Amino acid sequence: MTLYFLVKYLHVLGAIVILGTGTGIAFFMLMAHRTNDVAFIARTASVVVVADAIFTLSAVILQPITGGLLMLLSATSITERWLLASLVLYAIAGLFWIPVVFMQIEMRDLARTAAEQRSALPERYVVLFRRWFAFGLPGFGATMLILWLMIAKPF
Numbered sequence: 001m002t003l004y005f006l007v008k009y010l011h012v013l014g015a016i017v018i019l020g021t022g023t024g025i026a027f028f029m030l031m032a033h034r035t036n037d038v039a040f041i042a043r044t045a046s047v048v049v050v051a052d053a054i055f056t057l058s059a060v061i062l063q064p065i066t067g068g069l070l071m072l073l074s075a076t077s078i079t080e081r082w083l084l085a086s087l088v089l090y091a092i093a094g095l096f097w098i099p100v101v102f103m104q105i106e107m108r109d110l111a112r113t114a115a116e117q118r119s120a121l122p123e124r125y126v127v128l129f130r131r132w133f134a135f136g137l138p139g140f141g142a143t144m145l146i147l148w149l150m151i152a153k154p155f
Helices: 003-035 039-075 083-115 123-152
Strands: none
Touching: 003 039, 003 123, 039 083, 083 123
């Protein structure tokens, strides 16, 4: 196995982790939210925050490193249009993902407080949940397009 293929494997694995964790987090948060069970939502949001910190963050940090190494090892120019498009989409995904992290933390805290007080979720939670969902769509869509660009290299 060459260094190039090892780095490529790690790069693809990072993409899988980002997409898989993002999909899983979205699914579990949505399903918990739909139950209206405040304690369950609080527990789910707690796990989501941890999963995002461990899996998504580590993959998000490693992707540019492995991508840069792949460029060097394959002599791919940063001026390749598919690569430039991927980098722009990566920045867009990040612009949507970073606020989502803070939304998840606040949603977790609001749900925990409501669960401890045995009260309904506050309106702020509902507003954050809607915003979290809305931010997830372009963020996830951008990562899906990046994956397609990595594979197809259409231009």
